Amino acid sequence: MLSKKNIILLGRIATVLSVLMYVSYLAQIQSNLSGIKGNFIQPLVATVNCTCWTVYAFSKKERDYPVFIANLPGIFLGMLTVLTSF
Numbered sequence: 001m002l003s004k005k006n007i008i009l010l011g012r013i014a015t016v017l018s019v020l021m022y023v024s025y026l027a028q029i030q031s032n033l034s035g036i037k038g039n040f041i042q043p044l045v046a047t048v049n050c051t052c053w054t055v056y057a058f059s060k061k062e063r064d065y066p067v068f069i070a071n072l073p074g075i076f077l078g079m080l081t082v083l084t085s086f
Helices: 004-023 026-034 041-059 066-082
Strands: none
Touching: 004 026, 004 041, 026 066, 041 066
16 A cells, blocks of 8 residues: 555656656647648547546546646647647
8 A cells, every 4th residue: 555645746757747648749740730640539539538537637526636737738739639630
């Protein structure tokens, strides 16, 4: 069982890694805008998934800010990736 301190640390690490995962869409967006179009399915599914998690985290009585922060960039960057893939 993890201590409360270790759980907080793990949550922070997971939040940073999640944000970095969605920031990685910037390379795909740049490729899409340069004419090398990528598939839109994965970023679309990621956008829907991030939207669900963000609404969940913000709707809880005790808001889950690490989950909210981790998924918020995925909504915008995922949708931007989808839009530039056409």
